[in-house]
Amino acid sequence: MLSSMLLGRYIPGNSIVHKLDPRAKLISVLLFMIIVFFANHWVGYGLLILFVLSVTKLAGLSIRFLFNGLKLIFILLIFTFLMHLFLTKGGTVLIDGGFFTIESEGLITGIYITIRLVLLVIITTLMTLTTSPIELTDAIEKLCKPLKSIKVPVHEIAMMMSISLRFIPTLMDETEKIIKAQSARGSTFMTGSLIKRINALVPIFIPLFMSAFKRAEEMAVAMEVRGYQGDAGRTHYRVLSWKNRDTIALIVLLLFGALLLFVRQ
Amino acid sequence: MITLNNIAFKYRDDEVYALDHISIRFNSGEWTSIIGHNGSGKSTLVKIIMGIIEEYEGDIYVDGELLNIESKQTLRRKFAIVFQNPDNQFVGATVEDDVAFGLENLGLDRAEMVKRTEHALGLVNMLDFRKHEPHRLSGGQKQRVAIAGALAMKPEVLILDEATSMLDPSGRKEVLSILSELHERLDTTILFITHDLTEIAESDKVIVMNNGQIVAEGSLEEVYKDKNLLLESNLKVPYTMEISDALLDGSYMTHEELVRRL
Numbered sequence: 001m002l003s004s005m006l007l008g009r010y011i012p013g014n015s016i017v018h019k020l021d022p023r024a025k026l027i028s029v030l031l032f033m034i035i036v037f038f039a040n041h042w043v044g045y046g047l048l049i050l051f052v053l054s055v056t057k058l059a060g061l062s063i064r065f066l067f068n069g070l071k072l073i074f075i076l077l078i079f080t081f082l083m084h085l086f087l088t089k090g091g092t093v094l095i096d097g098g099f100f101t102i103e104s105e106g107l108i109t110g111i112y113i114t115i116r117l118v119l120l121v122i123i124t125t126l127m128t129l130t131t132s133p134i135e136l137t138d139a140i141e142k143l144c145k146p147l148k149s150i151k152v153p154v155h156e157i158a159m160m161m162s163i164s165l166r167f168i169p170t171l172m173d174e175t176e177k178i179i180k181a182q183s184a185r186g187s188t189f190m191t192g193s194l195i196k197r198i199n200a201l202v203p204i205f206i207p208l209f210m211s212a213f214k215r216a217e218e219m220a221v222a223m224e225v226r227g228y229q230g231d232a233g234r235t236h237y238r239v240l241s242w243k244n245r246d247t248i249a250l251i252v253l254l255l256f257g258a259l260l261l262f263v264r265q
Numbered sequence: 266m267i268t269l270n271n272i273a274f275k276y277r278d279d280e281v282y283a284l285d286h287i288s289i290r291f292n293s294g295e296w297t298s299i300i301g302h303n304g305s306g307k308s309t310l311v312k313i314i315m316g317i318i319e320e321y322e323g324d325i326y327v328d329g330e331l332l333n334i335e336s337k338q339t340l341r342r343k344f345a346i347v348f349q350n351p352d353n354q355f356v357g358a359t360v361e362d363d364v365a366f367g368l369e370n371l372g373l374d375r376a377e378m379v380k381r382t383e384h385a386l387g388l389v390n391m392l393d394f395r396k397h398e399p400h401r402l403s404g405g406q407k408q409r410v411a412i413a414g415a416l417a418m419k420p421e422v423l424i425l426d427e428a429t430s431m432l433d434p435s436g437r438k439e440v441l442s443i444l445s446e447l448h449e450r451l452d453t454t455i456l457f458i459t460h461d462l463t464e465i466a467e468s469d470k471v472i473v474m475n476n477g478q479i480v481a482e483g484s485l486e487e488v489y490k491d492k493n494l495l496l497e498s499n500l501k502v503p504y505t506m507e508i509s510d511a512l513l514d515g516s517y518m519t520h521e522e523l524v525r526r527l
Contacts, residue, residue, distance in 0.1 A: 134358040162358055169400035170352050215353045222354035225315050225346050226414070227370035237365035237378050 006069030017059035022139035024246035084110035155231035272323035301474035345415030351407035385417035405436025489517035
């Protein structure tokens with residue numbers, strides 16, 4: 001179940017969406033979050049669905065693949081739908097079950113809001129699927145640069161993010177090693193009551209934290225002797241280059257937003 | 266090029282000196298190995314040279330210039346160091362990012378960084394792996410990347426602090442053969458710190474440390490003359506020496522020489 005989970009994963013590829021500048025993708029997702037709210041009846045929602053389907057196609061991914069990977073999230077969304085179905089009142093009564101009623105307004109709002117959330121989940125997943133974490137970190141650093149003038153340590157935050165990302169696989173391996181070592185000593189993690197299982201995690205986390213601190217200390221020394229002194233006077237090896245296609249992508253998105261406003265009732 | 270004069274250092278709350286008034290000279294172009302068991306003071310020595318430990322007694326001169334708080338930043342650029350744990354010194358998200366990390370800190374322009382990164386990766390035969398992420402590399406490959414990162418800084422001295430001790434035998438061999446190639450081809454000055462006597466065959470000069478003191482210093486042959494001293498320093502004498510001792514005259518010889526003589 002977890003291995004097919006797509007949230008936050010990156011799948012390398014060569015599609016046009018992969019090639020877009022990460023800044024363009026990040027801005028687009030933020031814009032899309034606003035644009036989604038422009039739609040207020042079925043034509044708008046239809047256009048939104050069409051748009052997301054085309055982006056998926058352009059990214060070289062299939063909708064079935066996305067749905068399989070996001071199943072867990074969609075199960076959560078069914079709850080949102082049910083809440084609206086039962087709690088939003090108005091319009092004609094469709095079903096009168098005595099202590100509850102389902103009214104047409106509830107059904108319609110439920111469907112619309114669920115579509116909206118599904119589309120948002122898909123579009124953000126498309127971004128993370130087509131952008132490597134380090135590119136995203138770079139994009140965030142570049143886009144947040146103006147915040148430096150109000151003393152936000154943008155460079156330091158980006159550096160921390162990229163080092164954490166780099167350490168995820170290392171710490172995963174370590175966790176596995178510790179679990180094996182503790183199992184060899186007779187610990188069990190998968191049986192017993194919930195409280196028992198949570199307690200069994202303590203002997204995993206303590207050695208994990210210990211080693212993470214040790215790693216952090218060694219890393220700090222290694223960075224220092226390699227001349228790291230923070231942001232001042234530092235140049236960048238990885239550069240992001242904004243191309244025409246990035247501008248075009250943003251213009252297309254804005255035009256799409258305008259179209260949605262136009263069909264709005 | 267590096268001169269240590271009467272260096273002494275005690276860790277806080279410790280009775281004994283971790284380094285007990287030692288003096289050493291490292292010459293440029295030489296491969297110097299410092300060998301000693303755990304706690305002999307060899308890593309403390311590196312920390313002092315790199316300026317990580319600052320409150321020591323004695324003076325250090327680098328190219329005739331005194332190492333102190335003011336000169337630390339500039340003098341430190343003359344050294345590059347590779348540490349023991351391959352994972353904990355890999356800063357970049359990919360191989361090339363990691364090699365470029367030190368260059369970014371120097372504030373070089375991008376064209377120069379690309380040139381130096383490529384060159385350094387070529388020297389350690391890792392150019393094909395430039396886009397790889399660290400978790401897809403073996404320990405030996407990670408250490409080779411670390412060496413490339415060090416070389417890209419164009420240091421005068423390459424310091425390796427137990428850089429092979431966490432590697433498997435094949436990784437160890439990889440790293441050692443890259444180092445001897447660099448030493449032969451480019452005359453790189455190498456300061457190699459280890460506890461394993463089998464790894465120092467290439468050195469021009471060997472320094473044996475025990476309890477914070479230098480107990481022997483000289484060429485391989487000279488150091489091996491006094492085997493009891495090596496044993497007293499808790500070092501494991503390589504098997505070639507034991508065979509030479511039992512069957513031949515007990516002088517230092519490499520594996521090939523031993524085979525030939527036998």
